Amino acid sequence: MQSKRAPIVTLTNVCRFYTQAAETVRAVDDVSLTIYTGEFAALCGPSGSGKTTILNMIGALDNPTSGAVVVDGKDLGKLSASEKSLFRRDRIGFVFQAYNLIPVLTAFENAEFVLVLQNVDSETRRERIMSLMEQMGMKGLDNRRPDQMSGGQQQRVAIVRAMATEPAIVLADEPTANVDSQTAVSILDMMAELNQKHGMTFLFSTHDQRVIDRAHRVIRLHDGKIAENHS
C-alpha cells in the first residue's frame, strides 16, 4: 500500500546532536524514514528516545545536525527562516501535547488563527472552521475561551486549528497525554475519521498504547535510532 502512495516525508541519515554540560547527546542518530501521504503513523518510544525531536525537524522547527529532511517535496535544510515560517503555516498542522491554544482567543478564533495568518477571507474561514468544529463535536462552543473549556475540548480545537489549513501532514506530539482515557479515545476516533475521510496524513509521537494500537504504522525509537518500523 505504501509503495502506491507518494512520500510526504523523507528523512535521510538524519542526526540531531545536542551539547549538554559538555556532553554530546545523540537525540536522533542516523535515522532514515519515509512517511507516505494518507498514513496514520505513530512514532513511539520511551522519554528521550527522540520522538519530539524528529517531529520538530519534520515540522521545520529544528534543524538536523546532519542528513536531509524533505517534506512535501521541500528540502527543509535549504529553506531560510522566513521560508520555513511560511512552510509551517501552509503545509504543517501542529497538535501539541499541552493544547497550546492562545488564551485570549475564543475557540473559533484559535481555530481560524492560521487561516488569518494565510489571509484567507473571513467567509471561507467561518465556513471551514464551523464545518470542522461540527465534525469534532464542538458545535456551540465556538465563543468559549480556552479557560472555559475542558482539556478534551481544547485538544479538539487544536485539531481543528491543525486541520483548517488542509496541511500536507498533521504532526501530533503526544496528543492524548493530557486528557482522560474516554476523551483520548474520542479524539483518536475523530483523527482516524479525518484521516479516512480526507486522506489527511497524521504522524504522532506517543507512548500511549491506545494510539499505538490505532496507528496503521508504528515506528519504535530507542536512543535516537529506529528500533522497529512496521505496519
Next chain:
Amino acid sequence: MLVKMALRNLGRNRRRTVITLISISFGLMLALIFTGIGDSMYAKLIDGAAGLGWGHVSVMPPEYIDFPSLNKSLTSADTVLETVRSDPDITHAVARIVGEGMLSTARESVGIGFAAIDPEAESPKTLLLLEHISDGELFAADDHAGVVVGRKTADSLGVSIGDRVVFTCTDRNGEIVSSLGWVRGIYQTGSDQVDRFLILLPMQKIQSLVGFEPNEVTFVAGISRNAWRVGRALARLEQKDSLAEYEVNPWNLTAPDMAGVITLDRLFNYLFQVIVFLLVAAGILNTILMSVLERNREFGVMLALGMSPGRLFRLVVTEALWLSVFGILSGLIITAPIHHWLHTKGWNISSMIGETDIAGVIYDPRIYSDLRLISLLVIISAAFVIILLAGIYPAWRAGRTVPVESLKHIG
C-alpha cells in the same frame, strides 16, 4: 486579529495594566499642567515685559538697542505708528522718548529713567504701570508739567501728589537741561526695581526739552494681541518699506533679562518633563517586557504555527500602541478639570512669594494654566512616541523567540 489580540492581552493582567495606565496618565498630567502653567506664565511675563514700555515689538533707530542715546531717533513717528498699527497682530502702537536723568527736590535727588509718553495714546495695555497708579492720576494731554513717579522714588524724595520736582537730563547735544514739574500720580507695582527707577513725563515737554522735532521720538512700541504671535508680526514689519531705515526688535532683545529667565525656566521645564517621561517609559518598558517574558511559550506556539517574527513584533508594538492610546486618553481626562480650574480660577501663590516681579517685570501672583495647542500636540505626540519606543525592545525580544526552545519538553 492583531489589534484585537493586543487589546485582549492588556486585559490579561488588569492590575499591571491599570498601574501602567495610571503612571502614563500622571506623567502626561504633570507634563501638560507644567507646560500650561509655563505657557501662561511666559505669556504673562512677555506681556509684562512689553507693558514696561518697549512693547512686544519696537521700531527704533539702527544700533539704538546696543548704544542708546538721544542722538538717535525716529524722525517720522506718525508714519511708523501707522505702519505698526496696520499689522493684523498688533493691537496698539505708541511712541516714546526714553532716557536717563535725575529727579530732585530742594533736599533730595535720585537717579531715574524716564519715559515720555502721549497720555491720550496710552492705556494699561500699552503701559502696565498705569494700572498701578495708587495716588493721583496720569497727567492730562494738555498738562505739560505733570510727572508720575514710583512709590519708592516718591519716598526717597519725600514727595506726594502736587509737590514740585525738578527733572534734569542731557539733551541730544549733550547739554544739561532741566524742567520744573509737579507730581500728578504715584504708582506702586510691587517691583522695587520699577518703583524706584521709572518716571513718566509728557511727550511734548520732553520733545522740546531734549531738542526733538514734534514728530520725532526714540522708538515706537507695538503691542501684540498674543505674546506667541510676536514672531509673525515681527517678520511682517521687517518687510515694510516704511521701516526699512529702522530696526524692528522683538521683546526678547529689549528685555534680555526676562528672555534669559524664560529660556532658563523653559529649559528646566523641558528637563523635568524629559525625566518624568523617562520614568514613565521605564515603567512601560518593564510592564511590556514582563508580559513578553511570561508569554514565551505562547509566542513559541504562534511562531510554530507560522506567524512571522515581524508579525509577532507588530503584535507587541500594538499592545504598546493600545497602552499609549488609553494612557493618553485617561491622562487627558484627569488633566482636563485641573487645567480648567487653573485656567479659569488660577492658583494664588502670593502668600508663598514676596515680590511680584521677575527680572524687573511685574506679574500677577496667581498661577494660571494656558496650554497652547502646539504644546498640547507636542506633548501628546512625545508621550505617544515614547510609549511606542518603550514597546520596541520587548517586541524585538518577542520576535526573536525560538519556537523549538519555547515548546521544549523531553520526548
